[in-house]
Amino acid sequence: MDAQHKILVLDDDVDWLALCRDQFAGLSSHPEILTANNAKRALALLESEQIRLLISDLRMPRIDGLQVLAIVRRRFPAVRTVVLSGLEDEEYRSRAYALGVDLFWLKTEMQRNSKLFDECIESLLGHSDQEGDTGFRGIQSKSLLDIIQMECLTRTSTVLRITRGPLVAKLWIQDGELLDAECEGASGEAAFHRLLGWKTGAFENLPAEPNRRRTIQKPVNALLLESAQTLDETAHPSTEPDSVEANLHRKTMWKLAQLTREGAEFVVAVPLSVGRPEALGAQNVDALAQWTLRAVEIARRLSERFEAGPLSHVASQGPERQTVLLLRGDRAFLVGWPAESAENILEKSRKLVALWES
Amino acid sequence: MGILNKIFGAQASVQQLPAGTVTVDRQGEIITSTVSSTFPVPLVQAIAKDMLELFREARAGQMPLAEVSLHFSSLRITARELRGGAIVFMFPQTASSQSSTPAHS
Numbered sequence: 001m002d003a004q005h006k007i008l009v010l011d012d013d014v015d016w017l018a019l020c021r022d023q024f025a026g027l028s029s030h031p032e033i034l035t036a037n038n039a040k041r042a043l044a045l046l047e048s049e050q051i052r053l054l055i056s057d058l059r060m061p062r063i064d065g066l067q068v069l070a071i072v073r074r075r076f077p078a079v080r081t082v083v084l085s086g087l088e089d090e091e092y093r094s095r096a097y098a099l100g101v102d103l104f105w106l107k108t109e110m111q112r113n114s115k116l117f118d119e120c121i122e123s124l125l126g127h128s129d130q131e132g133d134t135g136f137r138g139i140q141s142k143s144l145l146d147i148i149q150m151e152c153l154t155r156t157s158t159v160l161r162i163t164r165g166p167l168v169a170k171l172w173i174q175d176g177e178l179l180d181a182e183c184e185g186a187s188g189e190a191a192f193h194r195l196l197g198w199k200t201g202a203f204e205n206l207p208a209e210p211n212r213r214r215t216i217q218k219p220v221n222a223l224l225l226e227s228a229q230t231l232d233e234t235a236h237p238s239t240e241p242d243s244v245e246a247n248l249h250r251k252t253m254w255k256l257a258q259l260t261r262e263g264a265e266f267v268v269a270v271p272l273s274v275g276r277p278e279a280l281g282a283q284n285v286d287a288l289a290q291w292t293l294r295a296v297e298i299a300r301r302l303s304e305r306f307e308a309g310p311l312s313h314v315a316s317q318g319p320e321r322q323t324v325l326l327l328r329g330d331r332a333f334l335v336g337w338p339a340e341s342a343e344n345i346l347e348k349s350r351k352l353v354a355l356w357e358s
Numbered sequence: 359m360g361i362l363n364k365i366f367g368a369q370a371s372v373q374q375l376p377a378g379t380v381t382v383d384r385q386g387e388i389i390t391s392t393v394s395s396t397f398p399v400p401l402v403q404a405i406a407k408d409m410l411e412l413f414r415e416a417r418a419g420q421m422p423l424a425e426v427s428l429h430f431s432s433l434r435i436t437a438r439e440l441r442g443g444a445i446v447f448m449f450p451q452t453a454s455s456q457s458s459t460p461a462h463s
Contacts, residue, residue: 287419294415298408299428302435306375309431317425
């Protein structure tokens with residue numbers, strides 16, 4: 001009979017700890033649940049108990065979750081780690097994965113999708129370095145191509161969730177066969193090709209979904225070859241005028257489709273030094289570009305004067321629309337939304353800007 | 359009041375971030391303020407004038423605004439237009455403060 005696994009939940013919110021206790025009590029492997037409301041207590045429990053899995057919050061007083069995870073990774077390398085946080089900023093996800101965390105979940109997502117979360121926890125409990133299973137964590141400097149090939153060669157069944165900043169893509173793999181892909185609003189083969197264009201990001205393995213409808217019929221090696229060819233063509237584009245024009249048109253149409261899908265009214269991309277603004281969906285482009293540059297200038301001046309740190313964004317609200325101004329590289333982006341849009345327009349704007357640049 | 363300033367001098371070695379609320383008229387003159395008296399008034403005025411300028415430029419660009427928020431990593435400045443003038447809120451941001459939608463910790 002399997003020994004009872006121990007899960008340690010670390011969070012400064014005692015009500016949340018009680019909720020977690022109830023949630024994990026329902027797991028089919030019936031693990032023992034230990035809780036700690038501060039880092040010191042958690043580390044003491046890790047010393048004294050055989051903990052299999054640590055589930056930690058990120059934002060806590062005194063020692064925060066990232067510090068705890070760094071300590072745990074160093075002192076207790078066999079302990080599996082999960083971050084369960086309310087911080088929706090993708091930067092935290094990247095930082096957590098960079099520390100070798102096995103899984104990152106948002107608290108809201110856990111409540112909304114508790115069944116999938118339970119499956120992930122069961123899956124992590126089921127894999128132990130101590131019981132002879134092998135495997136390495138913290139894969140770095142490997143391209144997405146390598147990771148997909150590896151998953152397919154080993155005939156794995158999994159869902160690969162890949163994130164790049166605010167962008168999220170998924171690949172459904174069943175017994176080493178690619179079933180489906182989703183990326184940047186596309187699905188199937190188109191999504192797979194688009195995804196392979198990503199140069200950086202983080203990935204995580206979610207439990208397999210064998211009932212996922214198959215939309216990709218080609219073998220994975222053929223698709224990888226096609227993608228490599230497309231990437232090669234993109235890196236060395238044709239100089240034929242027709243081809244350049246067709247590419248530009250295709251790009252514009254795709255950007256417009258993204259804009260419509262997210263529900264935004266317009267995007268204006270303004271170079272911070274020299275150059276013409278680029279816009280989609282906007283009529284008074286020059287006026288919007290001028291306001292954008294003025295806002296950036298004022299923000300920079302205030303930031304320097306008060307040492308307030310870098311500008312995250314500028315949000316504005318008018319009777320007709322809302323806007324979000326973001327800086328990315330050497331351009332400022334002004335994204336316009338209908339006045340009544342209420343749902344997380346900052347995150348949506350970040351996503352649109354990332355798509356625009358991709 | 360001010361005894362420490364007399365002993366150690368009024369200059370703080372670390373830049374203080376403004377915190378509080380000011381209302382200004384259309385020329386940027388302060389009408390009311392809850393910002394600490396140790397924070398230089400000309401700096402508060404400069405912030406308010408910059409925010410008024412953003413409203414003016416937006417109007418000129420046919421994009422009338424009722425509210426503008428500048429989000430820095432350690433400071434948030436929000437201004438609401440008030441009959442030509444503005445009410446300006448300044449919130450220093452700490453590690454635990456939320457700059458956007460509040461969620462679970």
